[in-house]
């Protein structure tokens with residue numbers, strides 16, 4: 254899972270390639286490299302620079318080349334799958350000084366191809382699956398094929414997923430790209446043609462794109478862009494004009510993107526709701542012109558997602574079922590690999606910040622093949638694969654989320670899901686009065702979120718007690734159990750403290766054995782019908798010498814004492830309280846990570862968008 258950006262222009266391309274890689278760093282940040290067409294005194298045609306670590310390191314390594322006039326190049330940021338993040342494994346890979354290639358994806362049958370190529374005399378310099386492609390293209394060129402034919406015959410031999418950019422030393426004004434299973438867009442510029450894993454990488458040079466489909470090949474030569482299918486038959490793809498702005502993704506005054514994104518939540522929530530509620534109801538058509546006709550026939554909902562998005566789905570299950578709509582939620586990687594009994598008139602709802610998570614895309618495909626009736630995506634990236642592949646969409650409008658730990662994408666997913674619950678369940682058990690009550694709560698949501706965020710320094714003060722701990726437990730009940738799960742995920746992914754969430758009622762069935770003074774226990778305690786039961790669980794922890802940190806509703810009536818610290822959160826209606834209660838947990842995790850000195854926005858071993866299975 255990696256990011257690629259390639260350019261052929263009549264201007265120097267190095268600055269664009271570096272900027273593009275920075276935008277794609279969310280896809281992986283183990284190592285990065287660039288190859289420019291730039292004949293060297295020693296006879297090499299490519300100037301290749303590769304470095305292990307972040308793009309900033311590559312940038313320093315390229316400092317001497319800043320003035321390179323090279324007008325063609327390919328670049329890559331890597332999230333290692335085959336082979337450790339070492340210089341040798343870093344892309345671009347080169348064959349015999351003649352062909353250079355970058356790749357996002359995984360080649361499943363690389364071992365067989367590698368054996369064949371070794372037999373044919375090729376010497377491998379990396380442990381990657383990618384390197385087989387560059388040697389195979391070289392072999393095809395030596396057989397007399399043109400570069401386009403060489404790429405075509407190579408990709409025809411591949412099994413797996415690829416988005417590649419290829420340069421040939423003999424054709425300095427040409428780059429070829431091909432994709433299957435990994436995303437690729439082609440930027441249409443006044444001064445050239447470009448390839449990237451997503452549009453954000455190229456917004457500084459163009460807003461016009463072709464979005465390639467599986468099997469497509471693009472040939473960019475002397476400013477001319479030609480698209481073909483895998484059999485080299487010309488194909489037409491509509492020009493897509495991106496509305497994304499290049500500015501929204503800047504850090505500004507904040508120390509980290511995660512903090513910025515937590516602080517943006519009230520605005521993001523307001524944007525999610527804008528134009529979608531009116532008076533006492535959610536408007537018709539928020540998911541597409543005919544959504545009400547479809548929703549009125551629904552008999553079930555199947556939610557599919559990964560990571561934080563999956564936890565949003567678990568909250569939504571409580572909401573859908575409260576108002577009479579059967580709802581199942583499953584992790585996408587599990588959903589895609591088993592047989593299904595397909596319920597009648599079931600809407601598949603995929604949840605995804607990026608819209609590019611390969612397991613979620615794969616699960617949607619499996620669902621449609623299995624015969625699920627309709628699909629809807631709740632997604633944050635309008636131009637993403639998931640949005641393009643779904644019948645209906647409900648955009649979350651959180652704006653670019655750069656921090657790997659998802660924050661505003663989660664709360665806006667929840668707000669969007671609550672809109673969806675109204676749009677769907679008013680055909681079931683949701684009465685007009687109940688819908689009006691939810692709409693009233695939703696209107697208050699942005700201000701309530703802002704109020705909780707403004708108390709950041711209080712949550713910061715709690716962080717110290719976690720900084721020397723190895724483990725933590727998070728407890729919740731009902732629709733706040735997924736909030737405990739998301740709180741635990743935030744803590745573990747950015748502070749590296751092992752954190753587990755339990756449905757509070759399960760405490761006595763095992764995890765209570767772990768509780769002692771070294772195991773902080775965090776509970777989420779809204780003022781709802783489950784509060785009395787949760788209080789019993791809190792007492793059980795205290796009785797074993799455990800230390801509790803309870804985020805409680807103002808009206809929850811839980812006593813502060815030396816083993817139980819209560820942090821009162823605004824009194825809030827039960828339906829929207831999961832959206833409010835996650836905010837202190839996000840801030841707590843952030844401040845613990847600050848004390849621990851981790852790389853908050855780019856935690857080790859993770860990536861923002863996971864495009865491998």
Ligand code: G6P
Pocket residue numbers: 559560561562604605606607608609610613657658659859860861862863
């Ligand atoms: C990665 C990210 C998470 C995200 C998950 C699902 O693991 O680090 O923040 O929740 O992928 O991503 P999606 O884009 O599909 O919501």
